[in-house]
Amino acid sequence: MSAREIHGIGAPFGPAQPGAPENREFALIGKPTAKIDGLAKATGALQYADDIQLPGMLHAKTLRSPHAHARIRSIDVSAALALPGVHAVISGRDLPERYGVIPWTQDETALAVDKVRFIGDPVAAVAAVDEDTANQALRLIKVEYEPLYAYFDPRESLVRHDPVIHEDKKDGNISKHVELVFGDVEGELKASDLVVEDDYTFHGTTHAAIEPHCAVATQAADGLLTVWSSTQITHYVHRALAKVLGLDPARIRVVQPALGGAFGGKSDPFSLEFCVAKLAMITGRPVKMLWTREEVFYAHRGRHPMQLHYRTGVTKDGRIRAVDARILIDGGSYSSFGLVTTYYSGQLLTGPYDFPTYRFHSTRVFTNKPPCGPKRGHGSVQPRFAFEVQLDEVAERLGLDPIELRRRNFQGGHTRTVNGQRITSNGFLKCLEEVERASGWQQRRGKLGRGRGLGIAGSMYISGTNYPVYPNEMPQAGIQIAAERSGRVTVFTGGNDIGQGSNSMVAYIVAEELGLDLAQVRVVAADTDLCPVDLGAYSSRVTFMVGNAAIDAARKLRALIVEAVAAEWKVEQARVRLINGRVIDMQDSARSISSAQALQITEARHDTLGSTGSYNTPKLGGDYRGGTIGASPAYSFTAHVVEVQVCEETGRIRVERCWIAHDCGRALNPMIVAGQMEGSAYMGIAEALLEEHGVNRFGLHAGPSLLDYRIPTAIDTPELAARIVESLDPEGPYGAKEAGEGPLHPSIPAISNAVFDAVGIRLRHLPFTPGKVLEQLRTARAMTQGKQSGQVSRC
Amino acid sequence: MRILKLQINGDLHELAAPDHWTLLEVLRYSLQLTGSKQGCDKGDCGACTGLVDGKPVLSCLTLAATAQGHEITTIEGLLPAHRRAGGEGADPIQRAFDRCGALQCGFCQPGMMLSARALLSRNAQPTRAEIRSALSGNLCRCTGYTQIFEAVESAVCEQLGVAPKPRAWETPSPESGS
Numbered sequence: 013m014s015a016r017e018i019h020g021i022g023a024p025f026g027p028a029q030p031g032a033p034e035n036r037e038f039a040l041i042g043k044p045t046a047k048i049d050g051l052a053k054a055t056g057a058l059q060y061a062d063d064i065q066l067p068g069m070l071h072a073k074t075l076r077s078p079h080a081h082a083r084i085r086s087i088d089v090s091a092a093l094a095l096p097g098v099h100a101v102i103s104g105r106d107l108p109e110r111y112g113v114i115p116w117t118q119d120e121t122a123l124a125v126d127k128v129r130f131i132g133d134p135v136a137a138v139a140a141v142d143e144d145t146a147n148q149a150l151r152l153i154k155v156e157y158e159p160l161y162a163y164f165d166p167r168e169s170l171v172r173h174d175p176v177i178h179e180d181k182k183d184g185n186i187s188k189h190v191e192l193v194f195g196d197v198e199g200e201l202k203a204s205d206l207v208v209e210d211d212y213t214f215h216g217t218t219h220a221a222i223e224p225h226c227a228v229a230t231q232a233a234d235g236l237l238t239v240w241s242s243t244q245i246t247h248y249v250h251r252a253l254a255k256v257l258g259l260d261p262a263r264i265r266v267v268q269p270a271l272g273g274a275f276g277g278k279s280d281p282f283s284l285e286f287c288v289a290k291l292a293m294i295t296g297r298p299v300k301m302l303w304t305r306e307e308v309f310y311a312h313r314g315r316h317p318m319q320l321h322y323r324t325g326v327t328k329d330g331r332i333r334a335v336d337a338r339i340l341i342d343g344g345s346y347s348s349f350g351l352v353t354t355y356y357s358g359q360l361l362t363g364p365y366d367f368p369t370y371r372f373h374s375t376r377v378f379t380n381k382p383p384c385g386p387k388r389g390h391g392s393v394q395p396r397f398a399f400e401v402q403l404d405e406v407a408e409r410l411g412l413d414p415i416e417l418r419r420r421n422f423q424g425g426h427t428r429t430v431n432g433q434r435i436t437s438n439g440f441l442k443c444l445e446e447v448e449r450a451s452g453w454q455q456r457r458g459k460l461g462r463g464r465g466l467g468i469a470g471s472m473y474i475s476g477t478n479y480p481v482y483p484n485e486m487p488q489a490g491i492q493i494a495a496e497r498s499g500r501v502t503v504f505t506g507g508n509d510i511g512q513g514s515n516s517m518v519a520y521i522v523a524e525e526l527g528l529d530l531a532q533v534r535v536v537a538a539d540t541d542l543c544p545v546d547l548g549a550y551s552s553r554v555t556f557m558v559g560n561a562a563i564d565a566a567r568k569l570r571a572l573i574v575e576a577v578a579a580e581w582k583v584e585q586a587r588v589r590l591i592n593g594r595v596i597d598m599q600d601s602a603r604s605i606s607s608a609q610a611l612q613i614t615e616a617r618h619d620t621l622g623s624t625g626s627y628n629t630p631k632l633g634g635d636y637r638g639g640t641i642g643a644s645p646a647y648s649f650t651a652h653v654v655e656v657q658v659c660e661e662t663g664r665i666r667v668e669r670c671w672i673a674h675d676c677g678r679a680l681n682p683m684i685v686a687g688q689m690e691g692s693a694y695m696g697i698a699e700a701l702l703e704e705h706g707v708n709r710f711g712l713h714a715g716p717s718l719l720d721y722r723i724p725t726a727i728d729t730p731e732l733a734a735r736i737v738e739s740l741d742p743e744g745p746y747g748a749k750e751a752g753e754g755p756l757h758p759s760i761p762a763i764s765n766a767v768f769d770a771v772g773i774r775l776r777h778l779p780f781t782p783g784k785v786l787e788q789l790r791t792a793r794a795m796t797q798g799k800q801s802g803q804v805s806r807c
Numbered sequence: 808m809r810i811l812k813l814q815i816n817g818d819l820h821e822l823a824a825p826d827h828w829t830l831l832e833v834l835r836y837s838l839q840l841t842g843s844k845q846g847c848d849k850g851d852c853g854a855c856t857g858l859v860d861g862k863p864v865l866s867c868l869t870l871a872a873t874a875q876g877h878e879i880t881t882i883e884g885l886l887p888a889h890r891r892a893g894g895e896g897a898d899p900i901q902r903a904f905d906r907c908g909a910l911q912c913g914f915c916q917p918g919m920m921l922s923a924r925a926l927l928s929r930n931a932q933p934t935r936a937e938i939r940s941a942l943s944g945n946l947c948r949c950t951g952y953t954q955i956f957e958a959v960e961s962a963v964c965e966q967l968g969v970a971p972k973p974r975a976w977e978t979p980s981p982e983s984g985s
Contacts, residue, residue, distance in 0.1 A: 044977075050905035051897055053913030056842020056882035060914065063841035144825075222846040222854055222948050223914045272844070272914025273948050305847040446980055511912025511949050683908040686976040687954050691911065694951030718851040718946060726942040726952045733975035734953075 039592060040520045040530065041746050044683035047516040048535060049270075049509075058270040061226035061242040066298035069228070070099055072291055073146035073301070074283065075136040075153050076310065077128035080162035080380035080711030081177065084126055084135070084155060091152040092138060097145035100294045101153065103136040107290055109256045113248055113280050115482050117187075117347035119178050122256060122286035128157070129177055129345035130380050131711045132310025134283040139291040139299050162380040162711055166319070166342040169377035177345065177378040187343045187376040188354040190638060194430045195369030200334035204325030208405050211321050212398035213777040216342070216705040218314030219387055220723050223272020224305055229288035230298035237293070238265045241285050244274040244510045245548030246538045248481065252281035257289055268538035274510040275695070276386035279550050280313050280348055309716035313385025314705050316353055316376070317342040318394040322402050330410050330417045334369045335361070337395065341376040348385035350376050352479075352641060356391025359642030361399055362429035363472035364440035364649050365421035370430045381707050386550060388695060389473065389756045400469040400761030401776060404768065413457075414468050414765065415448050418651075425739070432634025433643055437749070439675030439739030440470060440649035446673035446735040451653040458769060463658050463805020467766025470651045471757030474644035475677075475741075475750040476553025478629035487626035489557035490544030491565040493522065495621040499593075499608030501526060502534045503565075506546030507558040509537055512752050513684045514554045518562045520680060521745060525566035526573070527590025528607055544624070552750035555680065556646060557627045559745030565625025572621065576614035577605075630743075646741045646749045649675040652693065652758035656766040660789055660804040663782030665767060667697050667730040670759060674734070677741040677749035686734040689755040693732050696759030698724045704779050771805065812875055815840070816884030817891075830866040830874045831855045834881060842882035842917045846946070853945035856918030857881050863922045863944070882917035885924065900924050903962035904955070911949030919945040923959050932963055 052058040089101040104125035112118035124135045136153050140146035163169045163177065163185065173184025183189070201207055227241040237259060243249045246268045254261035271278070284301040291299040303311065318341050325334040339357050343350045358372030372395075389396075407417040423429065425438035447468065448454065457466045480488060492504040503522050509515040515535040523530050536542050546558055570590060577595050578585040587598045595610040597603035605613075615621050633643030655669045672689045679685040702722040706714045715721055734755075740747030764775040773788040811833065813820050822837050831848075834840040834857070846854035848867050855866040858880035880888070885898040896902060900920050903909075910916050919942060926933055926941035933941065938959050939952075947955060957974060964971040 044908070046905045046908075047910065049913075050910045051901065053910045053916060054901035054905050054920065055886050055897060056840075056917045058913060059841070060844070062845065063835075065836075065839065065841075220948055221912070221914075222852055222946060223844070223912065224846065271912060272846075273912040275948070302845075305849065305851070449980070511914075513911070682976055683954075686974065687908045687911060687950055689976075690951035690953045691949050692951075695948075717849065718847050719849075723946055723948065725944075725946065726939045726955070729952045732951050732953045735980065736976050 038524060040524045041680055042678065043681065045520065045530065045681055047513050048519045048530065049515060060223060060270045060272050061228060061240055062302050064228045064240055064269065066228065066230060069298040069300055070139040070141065070291070070295060071143045071146050072137055072139045072288055072299050073143065073150055074134045074287065074307065075150045077124065077131060077133040077135055079128055079157050079159050080131050081160040082128050082157040083160060084124060084128065085158055086156045087136060088154040089136060092149040095145065095149050095152060097141040098138060098149045099297070100139045100291050101136060101149065102287065102290055107256055107286055109258070111252045111256050111281055112347055113349055113481060114347065114351050117351055119347050122283045130382050131713065132382060133345065137287040137291065139295055164379055164381065164707060164709065164711060166340050166377045166379055169379055170340065170375065177380065185378045187347055187378050188351050189375045190354050190358065191373045192358060192431065192638065193371045197334045197336050197369045197371040200369045201323060201325040201336065204333045205328040206406065206409055207323055207325045208402055208409065209323040210402060210776060211319070212401065214318045214320065214394035214397055215778045216315060216317040216384065217387065217699045217703050218309065218312055218705040218721070219275040219277030220718060220721060221273030221275060221277055224303045224308045225278065225282060225284060225311060226300065226302040227284045227288045228298060228300045229292040231292050236263055236265065237289055238267065239285055239289055240267045240269055242271055242278055243268055244271065244278040244508045245550060246508060246540055247506060247545050247548055249281050249285055250540045253285065253289055256286050265541040268508055271508070271510045274549065275388045276390060276550065277313055279386050282311060305718065306716040309713055310382050312344070312382035312705065313348055315387040315393065316384040318357065320395060320398040322398050324402050324406060326406050328410065330406065330412050330420050332365055332367055332421050335367050337372040339372065339374040339395065341374060342379055342384065343376045344379055344381040344383040346383040348383050349390065353391040355638050355641040357395050359431060360392035360472070360474065361395050362431050362433060363423055363435060363647060364438060364470055365418065366423040367430045380711050382713070388692065389753045390551065392473065393757050393760065396471050396757045397760045397778065400758065401764045401774065404765040405774060415444055415453060418444060418468070418470050432639055434632055436646050436743065437677060437739040437741040438649055439737040440651065442737045442739070443649055443651035443673035443675055444470065446737060447651045447653040447671045450671045450733060450735060451655065453653060463660060463770055465656055465766045465769030467654050467656070467762040467764065467769055468651065469758035469761040469765060471754060472647050472649050473750060473754035473757065474551055474642060475556040475646040475648060475744065476551050477642060477644050478632045479640045479643065480547060487561070487628045489546045489561040489627045491558065491561040491625045492544055493565045493569055493623045495569060495611050497608065497612045497615055499532050499606065499611060500534065501528060501532055502536060503562065504543045505535065505537045505558055506543040507537055507554050508549040510549045512549065512688065514549065514558060517555055517559060517680055521559055521562040522566045525563060525570055526607065527592060527595065529593040532593065532607065552753045555748055555750060556744050559748060560627040561625045563625070563745050564627065565623045568625060569621065569623040572618055573610050573614045576617040577610050579617065580613050646677065646744050648749045648751065648754040650754045650758055652762040654759065654762040654766045656763060656770055658767055658770045658785065659806060660771060661806050663785035663789070665701055665763065665780055665785060667701065667763060669731045669733065670697065671733045672735065672755050673737055674751060674755045675737040675739050676751040677744045678738050678747035679736050680746065680748050682736055685736055685751045688751040689734040690732040692753065692755035693759045694724065694729050696756040697730065697763065700760045700763045700778060700780055702728065809872060811871055813871070813879060814877065815879045816881060816887065824871055828871050830857065830869040830871045833871040834866060840881050840883050844914055844917060846915065852915065853918045853922070854915045856921050856945060858921050858925055861925060861928055863925045880921065882921060899962050899965060900927065903958040903965065907954050907958035907961050909950060909954045909958040915945055915947045919947060919955060927962065931966065
């Protein structure tokens with residue numbers, strides 16, 4: 013059921029109209045409460061996957077391909093197996109069943125079968141008494157390869173299909189192609205007063221969560237298999253394990269322990285989960301595999317490099333008439349989420365601005381590089397970068413203030429986009445206003461002197477989608493609650509807390525609805541033996557969907573308590589209120605019992621107490637093939653202003669400050685929302701200026717370490733100022749929408765736009781390295797020779 | 808193998824470990840002190856930071872044998888030390904990180920908090936720039952560092968008995984004119 017169906021139109025969050033927010037007083041919702049597991053994290057007590065140590069546990073390591081593209085002629089593991097301390101060695105033939113997160117594009121195997129497709133592709137795995145022995149055994153495995161021609165340039169993969177990277181694909185090296193047209197784009201472009209057209213490049217970047225991937229497996233004597241994994245989607249790992257191992261899913265338990273960051277990088281089922289399971293089944297002993305930092309860079313699934321071409325047609329007063337996009341997506345060696353990425357690259361651009369007509373033409377190709385996948389802002393950060401830089405150029409050419417241009421094209425709330433997506437609450441104008449005011453935009457932009465500038469960009473993102481990765485009619489999120497006579501209430505959720513605080517969010521909601529102290533609530537999460545299914549932590553779906561399921565379950569239990577207590581007191585149910593760990597009579601302040609007493613009364617009248625709740629999206633999306641991909645029950649909106657300083661001597665850009673305004677509906681916990689906004693902006697700024705996930709001309713990773721990849725330190729990170737905008741959503745839990753991914757998008761184009769304000773050059777090709785800046789400055793100087801001599805900003 | 812005598816969190820441990828084992832390996836594998844995290848195993852990330860004689864040290868780059876004769880503190884040692892000193896609850900830096908939202912995934916934070924603890928021991932009122940510098944060896948991927956800086960400042964304010972500065976998201980925005 014949709015939240016609206018569960019709770020009725022307008023309920024439970026008050027009227028849907030913007031400007032008429034619900035004025036209810038909350039005990040916990042909207043307050044900056046500490047997380048329920050904060051102190052466990054702060055004291056080192058919380059257990060992450062690699063902290064699990066089981067008696068008799070073996071350690072496993074992976075042998076990886078040294079070739080970017082090669083046929084495997086033979087594998088000889090006999091010498092490795094003979095090494096003392098080695099208990100098992102497996103290769104592709106032991107796990108030949110294919111998997112892949114999207115059911116229609118399953119092209120991965122746990123270990124390479126016949127072929128390797130990138131340097132780092134897993135080939136064999138060893139379980140040994142310790143890591144040192146396992147590493148020694150890897151060196152004894154003999155693999156004979158027949159190297160094949162390898163692809164590193166996506167433009168080549170578009171036109172050359174011999175050799176083909178995946179033999180059974182019908183379109184050669186093309187992974188997915190999507191072309192969608194909404195309206196008469198060519199006609200509108202012709203009729204436009206101004207058309208801006210240009211090419212843009214988004215490089216590859218990766219997640220670099222500080223916790224490397226790790227999995228542990230053990231099989232009980234009766235065959236029950238348990239796998240602990242650092243995954244952000246327990247449910248898909250569960251399904252994939254059953255398929256690949258040929259086991260009944262009811263005989264597999266998957267548990268996600270505390271997770272040390274993910275950002276999309278732990279969404280796919282990974283080789284190590286299958287390997288530890290298989291090795292545990294063969295040896296009869298627990299097996300752990302911890303990937304090295306270098307291996308995490310190979311595992312990747314990071315942001316797709318894209319080459320983007322945009323044409324935007326506008327009227328002379330700045331109204332958009334048409335947007336036309338052509339995008340080439342470098343998918344790397346496997347499909348992963350690539351089908352969705354290809355759709356998202358076009359489908360998620362249609363807000364917060366009104367596009368009367370729109371066309372996108374996106375093609376994802378395979379190359380012999382680490383596979384790309386979903387990274388924070390999946391598929392939509394790259395087109396957003398290109399388009400927001402193009403919009404800035406439109407403003408410049410029309411002589412309009414870039415914020416004013418964005419205001420003029422605002423699509424409004426409670427509307428429908430050109431591609432058929434339903435927009436509910438929309439606080440984008442307020443976001444613009446917040447960053448405009450906070451940054452002193454009107455007084456400061458263009459007036460900071462050469463070398464210093466301000467830039468704006470906006471964006472929109474989904475709060476989950478109504479497209480479950482495998483088609484089914486079951487709820488996307490489920491919750492079970494068990495209440496006990498001591499007053500303790502345990503919430504069981506399949507949702508994955510990946511550091512974003514979803515377990516705390518669930519606890520806040522249940523405590524709010526049942527009037528409990530937070531200390532009375534426990535959360536058991538992401539354990540397939542104990543918890544109802546949730547589709548996992550991706551697409552910014554958890555707060556919206558799991559939150560609504562939690563409200564649903566808690567209100568059912570509350571109804572039982574209210575009914576029982578009202579009957580006990582012989583009063584009308586409307587007089588019974590649950591608040592702050594007590595149940596009170598609204599008309600007789602002398603009558604008040606603890607929530608434990610209330611649960612005892614309820615248990616005596618009903619039965620052992622519990623309830624279930626669920627959430628599913630309403631039917632959403634355009635009525636065309638792919639129309640549901642990117643269709644979300646609610647969209648978040650963001651605007652950033654970035655202040656940069658550009659050193660014209662060295663070409664170095666320094667972001668000094670970033671103002672972030674984000675419309676997250678209701679902030680269920682503003683401190684956690686602000687943390688998501690700051691972390692998102694930090695990550696976007698890092699992608700623009702420092703980070704690059706690339707390979708050299710042999711396909712070897714250019715720098716598989718945190719130092720070489722250059723994630724920002726505390727010194728590199730600018731001052732981040734988060735401003736929360738609350739446009740209460742009619743269907744989100746208490747009006748909430750997402751906050752974890754949207755606020756990344758504008759930071760990257762805002763930097764480019766700020767550099768234009770600072771030194772008059774347009775950076776269209778990421779990353780914005782000093783070399784590129786210097787080159788463009790030289791070109792610009794050559795074009796305006798003499799006019800600006802002596803005007804070089806230094807740092 | 809080698810017999811090691813290590814003074815960790817106030818206790819003397821005598822144990823056998825391979826010659827090449829780092830302090831991180833001994834902490835995690837021999838003593839199950841898994842609060843020290845392995846993020847890169849090459850000195851880049853700082854998640855394994857421990858205190859050796861009160862100074863932050865990368866335990867993944869410290870040979871266990873060389874840590875003998877020194878006082879080692881891991882994240883597990885902070886709360887008990889605070890209690891031994893007559894305090895309640897957790898160490899003030901741990902409480903500040905919890906209170907200020909600095910703990911997202913939490914993986915980098917044991918090392919981060921020990922670096923912060925070391926900073927506050929030598930400089931009771933650090934500036935924002937000094938905090939940035941002291942924590943620059945500890946990479947965090949979740950927070951953008953802001954709530955970490957705020958947590959350290961909040962711990963300082965608590966010590967001084969003054970209220971911390973409001974954070975950007977706490978200040979109400981003025982009513983717009985338009």
